[in-house]
Amino acid sequence: GAVVSQHPSWVICKSGTSVKIECRSLDFQATTMFWYRQFPKQSLMLMATSNEGSKATYEQGVEKDKFLINHASLTLSTLTVTSAHPEDSSFYICSAREGGRGLGNTIYFGEGSWLTVV
Amino acid sequence: AQSVTQPDIHITVSEGASLELRCNYSYGATPYLFWYVQSPGQGLQLLLKYFSGDTLVQGIKGFEAEFKRSQSSFNLRKPSVHWSDAAEYFCAVGARDSGAGSYQLTFGKGTKLSVIP
Numbered sequence: 001g002a003v004v005s006q007h008p009s010w011v012i013c014k015s016g017t018s019v020k021i022e023c024r025s026l027d028f029q030a031t032t033m034f035w036y037r038q039f040p041k042q043s044l045m046l047m048a049t050s051n052e053g054s055k056a057t058y059e060q061g062v063e064k065d066k067f068l069i070n071h072a073s074l075t076l077s078t079l080t081v082t083s084a085h086p087e088d089s090s091f092y093i094c095s096a097r098e099g100g101r102g103l104g105n106t107i108y109f110g111e112g113s114w115l116t117v118v
Numbered sequence: 119a120q121s122v123t124q125p126d127i128h129i130t131v132s133e134g135a136s137l138e139l140r141c142n143y144s145y146g147a148t149p150y151l152f153w154y155v156q157s158p159g160q161g162l163q164l165l166l167k168y169f170s171g172d173t174l175v176q177g178i179k180g181f182e183a184e185f186k187r188s189q190s191s192f193n194l195r196k197p198s199v200h201w202s203d204a205a206e207y208f209c210a211v212g213a214r215d216s217g218a219g220s221y222q223l224t225f226g227k228g229t230k231l232s233v234i235p
Contacts, residue, residue, distance in 0.1 A: 006161070034222065043208065043227045044162075093161050095223075107212075107223060109154070111161035 003027055004096050006110035013084055013117055020080045021113045023094030029074040030096035034107070035067075038091045050077050084117040091115075120145040120213040122226035130232040131199050139194040139229050141183075141209030150212030151192040152223065153183055157205045165207075168192065179203070204233045 003026040013019045023033055032051050036044040048064075050056040050071035058064045066088075068080040077096075081088050093112040121144045131137055143149055150169050154162040166177025173185040183194045192209060207230075210223040 004161075043225045046222065046224075049222055091159075095162075106164065106167060107152075108164065109162035112159070114159070 004030075004094065004108045004110040006092075006094055006113050008113060009111065010114045011116070013115070015085055015117055016083055018080055018082045019084055019115060020078055021092055021094075021115070023077045023079070023096065023110055025075045025096040025098075025108070028096075028098045030077075030098065031074065032097045033071055033077040034095045034097075035069060035077070035079050036093045036095070038093060038112070040091075044093060047079075081115065084115070086117045089115055089117045120149070120211050120224050122209050122211050122224055124207075124209055124226035124229050126229045127227070128230045128232065130234060132234045133201050134198050137194075137196045137199045137203070137231070139207050139209075139231070141192045141194065141226060142190050143192065143209075143211045144190065145211055145213060151183070151185060152210040152212065153177065153181070153192075153194045154208045154210060154225075155179075155205045156208065156228075162208065165194070199231075199233055201233045201235055204231055206230050 005024045007022045034049050035047045037047050038044045046059050047062045048056045048058045048069050050069045052071050052074050056069035071077040091112050095107045095109045097107045123142045125140050152167045153165040155165050156162050165181050166175045168175045168185045175183050181196050185192050206228045208228045209226045
């Protein structure tokens with residue numbers, strides 16, 4: 001099946017610095033990618049939807065200036081956590097929709113990235 | 119707005135026993151429905167999906183799910199559970215995004231499955 005890869009899998013950064021997480025669709029083109037945040041033992045919370053070549057659409061309550069999303073190509077989206085604080089520590093998961101924007105295309109998930117801010 | 123309810127937070131079954139995980143959804147139109155599995159510290163793996171057609175959907179790893187419109191349910195089943203099935207299971211509904219002509223997923227809170235050897 002389709003593969004979505006995230007990098008890095010684990011990252012530790014100092015408070016106040018920025019960290020970038022990459023999400024790649026390895027064997028398909030993804031017009032749309034999604035970024036989620038998952039707290040321990042909780043469900044996934046959609047942060048934003050990114051469409052290739054356009055600005056991301058953020059969910060209510062998500063700070064767009066803090067969580068910068070870039071979807072520069074059909075196979076790559078990046079999430080940059082700027083000026084990270086300990087409360088940003090979480091498990092971040094991306095997903096990518098196979099094919100175009102048509103209905104019925106499957107969404108595949110990456111393996112997630114653990115961010116710890118110290 | 120769409121929503122998904124997974125009534126059971128934690129289920130424990132014996133290896134070899136049958137399994138049913140419940141999922142109820144709320145959505146104004148015909149939904150797209152999904153079941154994902156997540157192992158600890160990992161991303162999500164798609165087990166199966168329903169878009170249209172046959173309401174009984176077969177997935178990977180021996181799982182199946184049945185869409186029942188009258189009950190707004192999409193329960194996941196497996197006739198004989200293996201120890202490796204222990205994981206967190208998420209039901210999701212795909213709600214159409216009118217702006218992009220596509221859909222995005224809304225997840226339930228998950229059901230943790232434990233398997234007794």
